[in-house]
Amino acid sequence: MLLGLGIALGVAGIGFLCWLLFLCAVYAAPLFVAAMVCTTFYDHTMMSGSHAILAGIAAGIMVLVLGQAILVSSHDPAIRGAVSLLLVMPAALAGFGMTLGFSGLGDMGTIPAHLFATFGALCVGGAAWTRLCAIQAA
Template sequence: MLLGLGIVLGVAGIGFLCWLLLLCAVYAAPLFVAAMVCTMLYDHAMMSGAHAVLAGIGAGIMVLVLGQAILASTRNPVLRITVSLLLALPAALAGFGMTLGFSGLGDMGAIPAYIFATFGALCVGGAAWTRLCAIQLA
């Protein structure tokens, strides 16, 4: 009884985390930029901790707004595809890491784990790219 409940709750928890990853995949690139700016400014002693965090948040917001503004204002398909792919690539990397971590929870070999992680990266990156391409012109 308890074993069955644990299995059901475990599958539901993994399903919830996958849904959350697909929902938030569009914001992977701004989060990555924010983390990199914050780390760079703090590690090189350019700013204190709070100032580096605020600068990182500002850089992430700027990437998000700039990317969505380009997608919402341009008609050039090459530029739209390029910006969408640049914003979806970090989402695909996050999907790869998350599915590789999920496959590490079980007793899976290395080759099937990487195949599963590649499939997860394609799914998450594809979902992010689809959501970004759906942004219509203003």
């Protein structure tokens, strides 16, 4: 009884995390930029922690707004494709890491785990690409 409940809750938890990853995949690039700016400002300048966090949040918001503004205002497919690709790459990297972590929960070998993680990266990157391509040019 308890073993079945544990398995069911484990599958539900992994399913919830995958759903959350697919939902938030579009925001991976602004989050990545915000984290990099925050750590860089905190490590290499004399900023306090709160100022570095505020600078990181501002940089992430700027990337999000600028990326969506370019996607909305541009009619050139090459520019839209390049901006979408730049916004999708961190999402695909997050999908790779998460899928590789999930495959490490079982007794999977190294090569199958990396193949499975590559498939996960393609799925998450494709989902983010689809959501970004849904943004219509004005």
